[in-house]
Amino acid sequence: MASPSQPRLIVFDLDGTLIDSSVDLCNSINAALAHFNKPPLPEPVIASYIGDGASMLVRRALGDPEGDVHDEEYVAEVLTYFLDYYRIHKLDFTYLYPGVLASLEAIRAAWPATLMAVLTNKPVNPSRDICAHFGLTPFFFQNYGGNSFHTKKPDPHGLLTLIAEASAITGQTISPAETLMVGDSHVDILTARNAGARSIGCTFGLAPQSLATTPPDHLAHTPTDWLTVLGIDPSA
Incomplete structure (x- = not known):
């Protein structure tokens, strides 16, 4: 598949996408x-x-x-x-997948105007604590969890809320088509579909088998592959 044009918002799942928990x-x-x-x-x-x-x-x-x-x-x-x-x-054995930090830094460097956020079904306080522990917090304008809303993924409410908040921050309307959801399971892919957003499925995560039955727009076998999909040179 062709690489997506530069998204204006990239939303990441947490477990199985940024961290192995x-x-x-x-x-x-x-x-x-x-x-x-x-x-x-x-x-x-x-x-x-x-x-x-x-x-x-x-x-x-x-x-x-x-x-x-x-x-x-x-x-x-x-x-x-x-x-x-x-x-x-929660932090006894949990670790960042290799390449996550470098890839987030590369996205930020290449596209400083593109906002990033976390949307997980994990309760929000552990999610925020884990991101703070691993130095991820500065990359994200928001971090929402499974108890942040009345529904969880794959309901699109959380993703649509992030799109609305990102639009308010930029002062320009961001459409779902300009939004990318990155996750490791069918839950994330369905969330993107339900909101009208694009998706990257992470085969290195906790539920790669579910990506076969619910295929994403793009596949990433490592976090560095996010850059390949996005057309960003990791060495730049």
């Missing part, structure tokens, strides 16, 4: 399961549950893949334990 999320889920006398789950299984927010991650770990469990009080207790544990352990 799978070990800390898996450890936190298994800590919660152990606390409630449930058997642990293998890391690949838990990793396959990531992407639709903390509540759905917990529900799936409890054996409720579609989120129809009726004991909401029990789910709430497990979710609270999971979030409390994760808040403490």
